Amino acid sequence: MDTIFALATAPGKSGVAVIRVSGPLAWAAGNRLAGGLPEPRRAALRALTGSDGVHLDEALVLCFAAKASFTGEEVVEFQVHGSTAVIAALLRELGQIDGLRPADPGEFTRRALENGQLDLAQVEGLADLIDAETEAQRRQALRVLSGDLGNRAETWRADLIRAAALLEATIDFADEDVPVDVTPEVKQLLTRTRDSLQHEIAGVSMAERIRTGFEVAILGAPNVGKSTLLNALAGREAAITSEYAGTTRDVIEVRMDLGGLAVTLLDTAGLRETEDHVESIGIARARERAEQADLRVFLVEENENPGVAPREGDIVLRAKADLLDDKTGAISGVSGEGVSDLVAQITETLSGRAANAGIATRERHRLSMQRAVESLDDAARMLDLGPEHSDIAAEELRSAVRALDALVGRVDVENILDEIFASFCIGK
Numbered sequence: 346m347d348t349i350f351a352l353a354t355a356p357g358k359s360g361v362a363v364i365r366v367s368g369p370l371a372w373a374a375g376n377r378l379a380g381g382l383p384e385p386r387r388a389a390l391r392a393l394t395g396s397d398g399v400h401l402d403e404a405l406v407l408c409f410a411a412k413a414s415f416t417g418e419e420v421v422e423f424q425v426h427g428s429t430a431v432i433a434a435l436l437r438e439l440g441q442i443d444g445l446r447p448a449d450p451g452e453f454t455r456r457a458l459e460n461g462q463l464d465l466a467q468v469e470g471l472a473d474l475i476d477a478e479t480e481a482q483r484r485q486a487l488r489v490l491s492g493d494l495g496n497r498a499e500t501w502r503a504d505l506i507r508a509a510a511l512l513e514a515t516i517d518f519a520d521e522d523v524p525v526d527v528t529p530e531v532k533q534l535l536t537r538t539r540d541s542l543q544h545e546i547a548g549v550s551m552a553e554r555i556r557t558g559f560e561v562a563i564l565g566a567p568n569v570g571k572s573t574l575l576n577a578l579a580g581r582e583a584a585i586t587s588e589y590a591g592t593t594r595d596v597i598e599v600r601m602d603l604g605g606l607a608v609t610l611l612d613t614a615g616l617r618e619t620e621d622h623v624e625s626i627g628i629a630r631a632r633e634r635a636e637q638a639d640l641r642v643f644l645v646e647e648n649e650n651p652g653v654a655p656r657e658g659d660i661v662l663r664a665k666a667d668l669l670d671d672k673t674g675a676i677s678g679v680s681g682e683g684v685s686d687l688v689a690q691i692t693e694t695l696s697g698r699a700a701n702a703g704i705a706t707r708e709r710h711r712l713s714m715q716r717a718v719e720s721l722d723d724a725a726r727m728l729d730l731g732p733e734h735s736d737i738a739a740e741e742l743r744s745a746v747r748a749l750d751a752l753v754g755r756v757d758v759e760n761i762l763d764e765i766f767a768s769f770c771i772g773k
Contacts, residue, residue: 346418346456348374349448350439352432353772359427364435365772366423367416367453370444375408375421378438382421385410393423395438402431416453417460451769458754465754466494469707472769473556480605481555481699485706493704495753497545501538501717502749508534509742512735528728531738539721542714548703549711554639556706558600558607559695562635564653565644569664573678574644575599575612578688596634604692606699611638640694642687644676660690713752720745
C-alpha cells in the first residue's frame with residue numbers, strides 16, 4: 346500500500362495540530378523529518394527539519410508499530426503548533442517524499458478495516474461517535490465502536506457453525522448407526538440464536554432514532570400558540586408569531602438536546618380548512634410530518650377538535666394558559682406556564698422508548714439479521730421434515746452465517762464501503 350498522510354485534527358488555528366502518517370514508509374519519513382524516532386508508543390520532543398535544512402517546528406512525535414496502531418500499519422504522528430503556516434509547511438514536506446501521498450476521506454479507517462483492526466460495525470460506530478451531538482448518541486456509538494455488536498454476531502455465528510457441523514456429521518455417517526440424535530441440540534441452538542436475533546431486530550428502530558434524533562410535532566388550530574411555544578422551548582425567536590391566523594406556512598424545525606437525546610421540534614401550520622393555496626400546502630405538509638413524528642404535542646382550546654386524532658402516548662394540552670383561570674393541563678409560551686413540565690414529559694416519554702434500543706443501530710444491520718432469521722426458519726422447517734432433509738437444513742444454516750458475516754463486513758459489503766467512508770473527514 347501507499348504511505349498516506351493527512352491533518353488529523355480540524356483545519357484552522359489551534360493550540361495543537363496532529364498530522365498522521367501511515368504505511369510502510371511512515372517511520373522512514375518520520376526519521377527524515379525528526380532526525381530519529383522515539384520508541385514505539387513513547388512520545389518525545391523533536392525538532393522537525395525540511396529537506397532544505399530549514400527548521401519547521403518543535404513537535405511531539407509518537408510512533409506505533411504495525412499491528413499495534415489504529416490502521417494496523419506503521420504510523421507516525423506529529424503534534425505540532427496549530428498554525429496554518431506550520432501545518433502547510435509540514436504537509437508540503439511530506440508531499441515531497443517519494444512514496445507518500447495525501448490520504449483520501451476516511452482512508453485511515455478504511456485501512457483499519459482492511460487490516461482487521463476494526464469490523465464494519467465498529468467503523469460505523471466510529472462515524473457515529475464523530476457525529477455524536479448528545480450524551481445518548483455518544484454512549485450508543487461507543488458501545489458499537491467497542492465491538493459489542495461484533496461480539497454478539499460472533500456468538501450467533503459460533504452457535505450456527507456448531508449446529509451445521511452436527512448436521513453434517515449425521516450426513517457423513519448416514520449409512521452407519523449414529524448413537525446420538527443431534528436434532529434436539531441443533532433445534533436448541535437455532536431457537537436460542539433466533540430469539541436473540543429477534544430481540545436485536547426489535548431494538549433497531551429505537552437505536553436508529555437515538556442516532557438520527559427523535560421528532561416531536563406541535564399541532565393545533567391556527568393562532569393557538571404553537572409558534573410561541575416553539576420559541577419558548579428553543580429559547581429564541583425561531584418562528585414568526587403574530588395575531589393573524591395562518592402565519593406559519595411551512596414546517597419549522599428546531600434541534601434540541603433533551604435529557605441526552607437529540608430531539609427536533611416541529612412547528613407546523615395551523616390545521617383548518619382554507620381556500621388559500623399556499624396555506625393548504627403547508628397544512629398538507631403539517632399532516633404528513635405529524636404522521637411521521639415520534640411524538641405529537643396537541644394544543645387545543647375549549648371544545649375544539651384538533652383535526653388529527655391523537656395516538657397513544659401523544660400529549661394533549663390546553664392552550665393559552667395565561668388567559669385561563671383554571672390552568673390544569675394547560676400551557677402558555679407567552680408566560681412560560683407549563684413549559685418546563687412539557688419538557689420533562691417529552692424527555693420522560695422519549696427516554697422510556699430509547700430504553701428499548703438494541704446495539705444494532707442501522708437499517709443495514711436489521712436487514713442482515715432479518716436474512717439470518719429467515720434462513721433459520723427455513724432450516725427449522727427442513728429439520729421437521731426428517732433426517733433426509735438435513736443437507737438442506739445445513740445449507741440454510743450456512744446462509745444464516747453468511748448474513749451475519751455481512752453484518753460485520755466479512756463478505757458482500759464492497760457496494761456500501763464508499764458510501765460509509767465518504768462521511769469521514771480526510772484525517773480519519
